[in-house]
Amino acid sequence: MRAVICHAFDQPETLTVESVPDLAPGPTDVVLDVHAAGVNFPDALMVMGQYQFRPPLPFTPGAEAAGVVTAIGAEVTHLRVGQRVATFAMTGAFAEQLCVAAATVMPIADSLPFDIAATLPLAYGTAMHALVDRATLAAGETLLVLGAAGGVGLAAVMLGKALGARVIAAASSDEKLALCKAHGADEVVNYTTEKVRDRLKSLTGGKGPDVVFDPVGGDLAEGVFRSIAWGGRYLVVGFAGGEIPKLPLNLPLLKGASVMGVFWGEFAKRDPRANARNLGQVVQWIADGTISPFVSERFPLEQTAAALRAMLERRVLGKVVVVPAGR
Numbered sequence: 001m002r003a004v005i006c007h008a009f010d011q012p013e014t015l016t017v018e019s020v021p022d023l024a025p026g027p028t029d030v031v032l033d034v035h036a037a038g039v040n041f042p043d044a045l046m047v048m049g050q051y052q053f054r055p056p057l058p059f060t061p062g063a064e065a066a067g068v069v070t071a072i073g074a075e076v077t078h079l080r081v082g083q084r085v086a087t088f089a090m091t092g093a094f095a096e097q098l099c100v101a102a103a104t105v106m107p108i109a110d111s112l113p114f115d116i117a118a119t120l121p122l123a124y125g126t127a128m129h130a131l132v133d134r135a136t137l138a139a140g141e142t143l144l145v146l147g148a149a150g151g152v153g154l155a156a157v158m159l160g161k162a163l164g165a166r167v168i169a170a171a172s173s174d175e176k177l178a179l180c181k182a183h184g185a186d187e188v189v190n191y192t193t194e195k196v197r198d199r200l201k202s203l204t205g206g207k208g209p210d211v212v213f214d215p216v217g218g219d220l221a222e223g224v225f226r227s228i229a230w231g232g233r234y235l236v237v238g239f240a241g242g243e244i245p246k247l248p249l250n251l252p253l254l255k256g257a258s259v260m261g262v263f264w265g266e267f268a269k270r271d272p273r274a275n276a277r278n279l280g281q282v283v284q285w286i287a288d289g290t291i292s293p294f295v296s297e298r299f300p301l302e303q304t305a306a307a308l309r310a311m312l313e314r315r316v317l318g319k320v321v322v323v324p325a326g327r
């Protein structure tokens with residue numbers, strides 16, 4: 001089978017696509033034919049050696065995928081060959097085949113396209129965990145989403161609306177904000193051209209957003225925190241902007257507000273049932289038309305580096321996927 005290989009922590013363009021032996025499952029594993037693999041910012045960080053952990057080299061990047069089960073381990077009883085599934089694997093998904101622990105695999109309905117299913121575990125799992133388990137976002141509250149047209153950002157916009165919040169989407173361009181509007185954002189803020197604090201003040205009648213979902217970090221964070229409502233919750237999701245912001249601790253005190261860390265991978269490991277419940281809700285909302293996850297581009301396996309480069313250069317709208325030839 002063909003797989004993307006990372007031989008050294010370096011720029012995405014150093015990745016190669018090679019023929020490697022077919023995969024065989026261990027007793028508790030399944031092997032699937034990958035039909036689509038979701039591309040996430042952490043994939044790019046991992047390839048460059050800048051993620052929280054460095055896999056042993058060489059490795060195949062790609063954290064999540066959807067496809068069809070082709071082999072099951074001797075101890076696996078709840079899955080069958082031929083079943084359509086999605087899974088989070090952390091690495092290995094940018095390939096024609098993926099071997100994962102059967103416990104991480106989620107069966108998917110025939111009506112759910114592979115490219116949508118492949119983008120659900122990480123982005124939608126993270127956004128659900130942040131909004132529901134961490135912030136307990138309530139209907140009628142105001143949610144501000146930064147980086148709102150990106151992978152986790154657009155997921156948070158859609159899920160925030162599904163949970164009954166008033167959603168303010170903030171992003172760097174009018175094209176990105178139009179996408180957020182099309183996916184349900186009530187209000188938009190362009191943080192390249194507008195004064196964010198003034199705009200938040202006027203959009204919330206001076207109260208500020210109750211919940212902030214921040215996958216960007218950097219310069220924006222402190223000003224936005226200064227705008228948060230009394231009792232607000234600031235969700236620290238990621239630092240796509242590159243800088244980890246520092247916050248004076250008098251600000252949470254003055255606002256009676258909380259800074260909440262969001263670490264979906266650890267949550268999913270520690271509480272797989274709660275994660276499965278969250279993803280089940282996401283799939284239900286897709287099925288009944290409440291949300292419509294958006295995949296803007298499909299890259300062939302050979303162009304995985306281009307997909308990662310688009311992500312690093314802030315060009316991705318919603319999600320993009322890598323698709324092996326012929327799938």
Ligand SMILES: NC(=O)c1ccc[n+]([C@@H]2O[C@H](COP(=O)([O-])OP(=O)(O)OC[C@H]3O[C@@H](n4cnc5c(N)ncnc54)[C@H](OP(=O)(O)O)[C@@H]3O)[C@@H](O)[C@H]2O)c1
Pocket residue numbers: 039040041042122123126147148149150151152153170171172173176215216236237238239240241242262263264265311312313314316318
């Ligand atoms: N905590 C968790 O469990 C968890 C889970 C998944 C992802 N994450 C993190 O969440 C962040 C977003 O991930 P994602 O997959 O949604 O990425 P993404 O699709 O690329 O979205 C990131 C957004 O950040 C904004 N951004 C600002 N400065 C940027 C820069 N210098 N380079 C790239 N983007 C920049 C961009 O929006 P604008 O152009 O509109 O500013 C972009 O749409 C990453 O830091 C990732 O590691 C965390």
